[in-house]
Structure formats: C-alpha cells, structure tokens
Amino acid sequence: MKKAIIIGAGIGGIALAIRLQTAGISTIILEKRDKPGGRAYVYKQDGFTFDAGPTVITDPNSIKLLFDLSKNRMENYVDLLPIKPFYRLHWKTGKILNYENNIKDLEKQIAKFNLNDIKGYRLFLEYSKEAFKEGYLSFASKSFLTIKDMLFILPKLIKIQAWKSVYNIVSQFIENDYLKQAFSFNSLFIGGNPFSTSSIYTLIHALEYKWGVWFPRGGVGALINALIKLFQNLGGSIILNSEVISINAHENKANKVYSKNGQIFNADIIASNADLINTYRNLLSQYTFGKKKYINLIKKKMSNSLFIIYFGLSKQYPHLAHHTIFFPSNYKKSIENIFGKNFSTNNISIYLHSPSVTDLSLAPLGCSVFYALIPVPNLDNTSINWSEESVKFKNIVFKYLEKYYIPNLRKRLITQRIFTPNDFQNVLGSYLGSAFSFAPLLTQSAWFRPHNRDKNLTNLYFVGAGTHPGAGIPGVIASANITSEIILNDIIL
Numbered sequence: 264m265k266k267a268i269i270i271g272a273g274i275g276g277i278a279l280a281i282r283l284q285t286a287g288i289s290t291i292i293l294e295k296r297d298k299p300g301g302r303a304y305v306y307k308q309d310g311f312t313f314d315a316g317p318t319v320i321t322d323p324n325s326i327k328l329l330f331d332l333s334k335n336r337m338e339n340y341v342d343l344l345p346i347k348p349f350y351r352l353h354w355k356t357g358k359i360l361n362y363e364n365n366i367k368d369l370e371k372q373i374a375k376f377n378l379n380d381i382k383g384y385r386l387f388l389e390y391s392k393e394a395f396k397e398g399y400l401s402f403a404s405k406s407f408l409t410i411k412d413m414l415f416i417l418p419k420l421i422k423i424q425a426w427k428s429v430y431n432i433v434s435q436f437i438e439n440d441y442l443k444q445a446f447s448f449n450s451l452f453i454g455g456n457p458f459s460t461s462s463i464y465t466l467i468h469a470l471e472y473k474w475g476v477w478f479p480r481g482g483v484g485a486l487i488n489a490l491i492k493l494f495q496n497l498g499g500s501i502i503l504n505s506e507v508i509s510i511n512a513h514e515n516k517a518n519k520v521y522s523k524n525g526q527i528f529n530a531d532i533i534a535s536n537a538d539l540i541n542t543y544r545n546l547l548s549q550y551t552f553g554k555k556k557y558i559n560l561i562k563k564k565m566s567n568s569l570f571i572i573y574f575g576l577s578k579q580y581p582h583l584a585h586h587t588i589f590f591p592s593n594y595k596k597s598i599e600n601i602f603g604k605n606f607s608t609n610n611i612s613i614y615l616h617s618p619s620v621t622d623l624s625l626a627p628l629g630c631s632v633f634y635a636l637i638p639v640p641n642l643d644n645t646s647i648n649w650s651e652e653s654v655k656f657k658n659i660v661f662k663y664l665e666k667y668y669i670p671n672l673r674k675r676l677i678t679q680r681i682f683t684p685n686d687f688q689n690v691l692g693s694y695l696g697s698a699f700s701f702a703p704l705l706t707q708s709a710w711f712r713p714h715n716r717d718k719n720l721t722n723l724y725f726v727g728a729g730t731h732p733g734a735g736i737p738g739v740i741a742s743a744n745i746t747s748e749i750i751l752n753d754i755i756l
C-alpha cells in the first residue's frame with residue numbers, strides 16, 4: 264500500500280487526505296497546531312464558540328462529493344443551514360441593501376436604489392454566469408502543469424474580457440454607485456482588489472446564486488470535525504501538535520519528513536498544505552532548488568491581510584443578519600487603504616459575522632457571538648505597527664459598530680480576542696501575514712500560479728490557497744481534487 268504524508272490540516276489538506284485515503288493510499292496528516300482547520304480553526308472561550316476564519320459556505324456540493332466518494336452521506340456527519348439574506352450591506356448614509364437569496368427579491372432591492380439598474384443587473388448576471396462556467400466549472404477543475412494548458416483557455420479568457428477588473432465590468436452594466444460597490448466587493452473574499460482583480464472573479468456572484476450560502480449547525484468547526492471524522496473512519500490518521508521542519512529528498516524524489524518533536528515519517532507521496540513560500544523557505548532550504556524557488560516566489564504579489572476581533576455579548580440580537588458588510592464613505596479610497604502604501608484606521612470596511620442569528624448553541628444562554636473582520640494591508644506595508652496599535656484599532660471598530668449597529672456594545676462585552684496580520688504570520692505561518700496567499704491576479708492564476716506538483720521532486724505536491732486554483736473553501740477543495748488527480752495519474756504511470 265502506498266503511503267502519503269500531508270503537511271497541514273487546512274481544508275485543502277483534509278480534502279486531499281480524504282481523496283487519497285478513499286483511493287486506497289494510506290494517508291497521515293501532520294498538523295502543527297492542536298486542532299485541525301487551519302484558517303478554519305475554532306476558539307472556545309468563556310462559553311463562546313468562535314469560528315476563526317471562513318463563515319460563508321458556498322458550493323456545498325463540493326463538500327458533499329468528499330462524502331459521496333466513499334458512499335457516505337454528508338447528512339449523517341454535518342447539517343448545513345441555508346442563510347437568508349446572503350448578506351446585509353450597510354452604508355454610513357443609512358442606505359441598506361439586503362443581498363437576498365433569490366434573484367427576484369434581489370431585484371426588488373436593486374429597484375430601491377435605481378430602477379434602471381435592473382436591466383443592467385440582468386446583463387451583469389449573464390456575464391457572471393459565463394465567468395462562472397469558464398472560471399469555475401472549467402478552469403478550476405483542471406490542472407495547469409504546462410503552458411499548453413494555458414494556451415487552451417486563452418480564447419475563453421479573451422471572450423469574457425478577463426483582463427478587465429471586477430469593478431470595471433460591474434460599472435459596464437450598472438449605473439448606481441452603491442450597486443457598483445454591492446456587486447464588486449466580494450472579490451475581497453479571496454483577497455482580491457475589486458479594482459485590479461480579473462473580472463473572472465465575478466463568478467462568485469453566479470456561484471452564490473446557483474448553490475446558495477450555507478452555515479453548518481454548530482459552526483464551521485462542526486464541518487471540520489465532520490471531515491476529520493470521515494477521514495478517520497476511512498482509516499486515515501491525523502497527528503496534531505506535529506510541526507514538520509524539513510522535507511528530505513533523495514535524487515528527484517521526496518522520501519521523508521522530519522517533525523519538530525523528533526519523529527521521522529517515510530512516504531511515497533508528500534503533499535504540503537502549509538504556506539507555499541514557507542514550504543520552500545523553511546522545509547526545503549537545504550536544497551539549491553528550494554532556495555531558488557523561494558527567491559522566485561517572493562517576487563509575486565501577496566494578498567491582503569485581516570484584522571479580526573472575536574467578541575461575545577450578554578444579549579441576543581435576532582434582528583441582525585448573519586453576514587453584514589459596512590461600507591466606508593469612500594469605497595475607492597478604502598480599497599486603496601488596503602492595497603496601497605499608507606494605511607489609515609479611518610477609512611475601513613467591516614464584515615460582521617453574527618452566527619448566533621442562525622445557531623444559538625454557539626453562545627451561552629441569552630448571549631451572542633460575533634466577529635468583526637477588517638481587510639488591512641499585509642506586512643509588506645509597514646505603515647502600521649500591529650503590536651502597538653491593535654487595542655486602539657479595536658476601539659475604533661467597536662465605536663463604529665456601537666454608533667451604527669450595536670448600541671452599548673462595550674457595556675455588554677463578556678469576552679474578546681484579537682487576531683492581527685502578525686498572527687497570520689506567526690500562528691498560521693503565512694508569508695507576510697497574507698490571509699489568502701498569492702493575490703488572485705490574472706498574472707498569478709492558472710498556469711501562472713505555483714503548480715500543484717513541484718518541478719524538481721516528482722512526488723512532492725501542493726494543495727490549498729497558494730496553488731491552483733486559489734483561496735476560498737471551494738477553491739482549496741478544487742485544488743485537492745486537482746492534486747489528487749495528478750497524484751493518482753502519477754502512481755499509475
């Protein structure tokens with residue numbers, strides 16, 4: 264029986280482990296933290312359950328497929344609840360748009376802003392469906408190991424004018440400034456600047472309307488536990504608190520990994536779900552090709568980082584939406600604030616996660632659980648010192664929420680914790696503290712993104728946000744599908 268080691272228990276790593284184990288490869292996941300999930304880690308604090316990262320679950324079928332492979336039923340492991348509205352969008356001017364979960368109701372919301380834009384929205388939706396067909400159903404399910412693969416998709420990229428930005432395309436169809444923001448912001452979900460990320464990422468809109476937005480009962484942690492349980496039921500093992508410090512190569516093959524606690528694991532197949540740059544920098548630095556690859560990769564543009572405040576309040580707020588987005592007064596400036604050189608804590612947008620609206624079990628009786636997430640620059644931008652400014656910044660965010668949304672927030676505060684770009688770097692091992700790995704630019708996508716298999720070591724593979732197709736739960740699950748297909752083909756050859 265072939266043996267595989269997967270470094271890291273992020274969603275991509277776990278999905279790959281399930282696929283390999285189902286295919287009859289004896290698979291072990293080595294995870295450096297005390298719990299699996301990676302960005303989807305869970306903090307339990309003072310009776311509150313905080314999902315640390317992803318909260319918007321789209322393409323539930325990609326998750327279900329992982330269970331179907333071994334004729335298990337997802338419903339026996341985890342319960343996905345539909346979210347309505349998908350999001351609530353707030354502006355300081357008092358304008359509100361409910362991003363409803365069906366097109367008819369969404370159009371009624373659009374009409375409140377500009378009746379003329381209904382026609383434009385329908386055209387935008389058609390465009391987004393085309394981007395979804397090419398960008399998700401086609402490119403994201405295909406490996407890009409050779410330049411020929413890229414040449415094959417070129418006519419399709421030209422057809423959808425993929426060189427244009429998300430905002431550019433939205434503006435082509437929609438007149439109203441609020442609506443332009445509403446239909447362009449979601450490239451931020453994968454670390455993409457709406458003003459420079461390829462319009463192909465408008466696919467997110469079509470994807471949400473095709474399959475809905477969901478939340479697992481018990482939180483995203485319940486989904487992670489379900490996937491790990493499935494993997495273990497299939498015979499796979501996961502070892503926690505086991506940080507890999509080196510990958511050993513013999514000739515052109517990777518043959519073992521060393522863990523910090525002194526263990527050595529031999530394997531026929533090694534896949535890294537750890538940060539791609541740090542895999543080369545830290546785990547392969549003893550080899551010339553590892554050093555060279557690291558130097559090449561750091562020339563790429565990394566995505567932004569995030570500042571997150573997890574907090575629990577002594578009150579329930581059933582009227583809130585599960586997902587709320589607060590737009591700043593100046594959208595363009597706030598995006599420059601995230602991706603430019605100077606960062607100001609004044610011009611920010613906030614995503615508020617309020618999961619107690621859907622599931623009361625995540626907080627003690629009568630209480631509710633939240634997180635406020637603010638996109639901020641990665642650590643390449645040194646205009647803010649996070650160790651010094653975090654508390655001040657947290658207070659700015661709390662004051663904002665108090666003024667516009669949750670009166671007396673600080674009086675009701677029971678518990679809180681902060682996660683900064685420094686934590687992305689130090690806790691998750693993300694290069695420059697980026698939240699979504701390499702930025703989703705056209706020049707860093709598909710064949711231009713680090714490949715799912717290493718060029719030098721023929722049995723070293725990658726899975727997760729840093730490789731093709733990219734970040735987001737559907738993205739990293741797609742990367743697991745592609746990597747497992749490459750591995751299984753390599754084994755047969």
Ligand SMILES: Cc1cc2nc3c(=O)[nH]c(=O)nc-3n(C[C@H](O)[C@H](O)[C@H](O)COP(=O)(O)OP(=O)(O)OC[C@H]3O[C@@H](n4cnc5c(N)ncnc54)[C@H](O)[C@@H]3O)c2cc1C
Nearest residue numbers: 271273275295301302316317318319507537727728735736
């Ligand atoms: C705050 C936040 C909110 C998000 N919201 C959404 C959302 O709503 N919807 C959505 O679809 N996506 C969302 N995303 C994106 C999505 O969560 C990520 O793209 C995805 O989870 C990344 O998965 P991954 O497989 O790349 O692994 P990661 O989550 O990056 O996990 C990698 C794992 O490798 C481990 N590791 C690293 N180095 C080593 C080592 N040397 N040895 C052993 N283990 C190691 C790490 O500890 C970690 O557990 C969000 C991301 C963040 C940060």
